[in-house]
Amino acid sequence: MIGVDLHAHSTASDGFLSPRALMERAAGRGLPVVALTDHDTLTGLAEAALAASEFELRFIPGVEVSANWEGRTLHVLGLGIDTAAPALIEALDRQTELRTARGLAIAGRLERLGFKAAADRAMTMSSGASIGRAHFARALVETGVTRNEEAAFKRYLRPGRPAHVAGGWIELDEAVAALLAAGGQAVLAHPMRYNLSQTAFRRLMEVFVAAGGTGLELGPARLSAAELDTIVGACHRHRLRVSLGSDFHGPGPVAELGTTASLPDRMEVVWEHWGIERLPQRL
Numbered sequence: 001m002i003g004v005d006l007h008a009h010s011t012a013s014d015g016f017l018s019p020r021a022l023m024e025r026a027a028g029r030g031l032p033v034v035a036l037t038d039h040d041t042l043t044g045l046a047e048a049a050l051a052a053s054e055f056e057l058r059f060i061p062g063v064e065v066s067a068n069w070e071g072r073t074l075h076v077l078g079l080g081i082d083t084a085a086p087a088l089i090e091a092l093d094r095q096t097e098l099r100t101a102r103g104l105a106i107a108g109r110l111e112r113l114g115f116k117a118a119a120d121r122a123m124t125m126s127s128g129a130s131i132g133r134a135h136f137a138r139a140l141v142e143t144g145v146t147r148n149e150e151a152a153f154k155r156y157l158r159p160g161r162p163a164h165v166a167g168g169w170i171e172l173d174e175a176v177a178a179l180l181a182a183g184g185q186a187v188l189a190h191p192m193r194y195n196l197s198q199t200a201f202r203r204l205m206e207v208f209v210a211a212g213g214t215g216l217e218l219g220p221a222r223l224s225a226a227e228l229d230t231i232v233g234a235c236h237r238h239r240l241r242v243s244l245g246s247d248f249h250g251p252g253p254v255a256e257l258g259t260t261a262s263l264p265d266r267m268e269v270v271w272e273h274w275g276i277e278r279l280p281q282r283l
């Protein structure tokens with residue numbers, strides 16, 4: 001474990017732990033620097049910041065923004081954002097409206113497919129949170145429709161499947177601009193999860209850098225050597241910083257908080273920007 005985790009979710013979106021419980025877990029695992037990056041919402045950040053100071057953690061306020069690029073959804077992490085910045089608040093208010101409308105549309109589709117119980121369950125479990133497909137996936141599992149979340153995504157929730165509804169998210173360059181306007185760093189989350197061809201990935205890097213993107217996340221923790229090379233190579237070529245995060249959603253078999261890829265030598269890292277000079281020691 002490395003000591004910085006700049007990608008994690010709470011009950012403010014599709015995580016299982018409250019913002020406070022997340023900070024408590026970071027402290028319990030000896031993780032000194034932690035960000036909260038819920039999907040398209042800042043609502044968990046105040047509680048997390050308060051808890052982080054109680055547990056003496058260095059807290060980085062963040063958000064994971066859903067964005068459109070050439071018809072695909074990409075995730076852009078905003079790290080070290082000013083949570084009072086009007087441009088960001090405006091953009092996220094709009095995203096929240098889109099998420100709510102999409103949630104209702106997904107629920108409607110599931111009902112028509114004969115899964116009213118799952119639709120109702122998802123609406124209940126996401127109340128007060130930034131609603132997302134993970135809530136529907138969990139409800140489909142709980143109501144016995146699919147064996148696990150992976151199957152729920154595969155059969156119903158992915159693009160091309162019967163309960164998929166497009167988000168209508170803001171454009172990539174607008175997302176980056178809103179995050180920069182809030183004094184944050186804009187980091188492309190899990191760059192290898194978008195199934196891009198090499199050509200498309202290179203094009204994305206050009207566009208991302210032109211938009212003002214700051215860095216790339218070196219994640220998830222288990223990257224192949226080739227994937228690692230692609231990310232590290234793009235960072236060097238475009239002078240992008242690297243970020244590390246687990247994309248923790250809750251206790252379980254995958255992606256424990258603080259579990260990240262290990263950092264190659266001589267990389268510029270996003271946390272230097274906040275005066276965190278050296279990597280905190282392993283604990």
Ligand code: AMP
Binds near residue numbers: 134
């Ligand atoms: P949304 O932003 O509402 O489209 O949901 C994206 C979230 O769904 C991701 O952050 C993950 O938490 C979850 N997710 C996406 N694909 C899968 C999958 N195949 N299995 C489990 N969870 C997934």
Ligand code: MN
Binds near residue numbers: 014039134249
């Ligand atoms: Mn998620």
Ligand code: MN
Binds near residue numbers: 064075189190
């Ligand atoms: Mn993501």
Ligand code: MN
Binds near residue numbers: 007008009064247
């Ligand atoms: Mn995430």
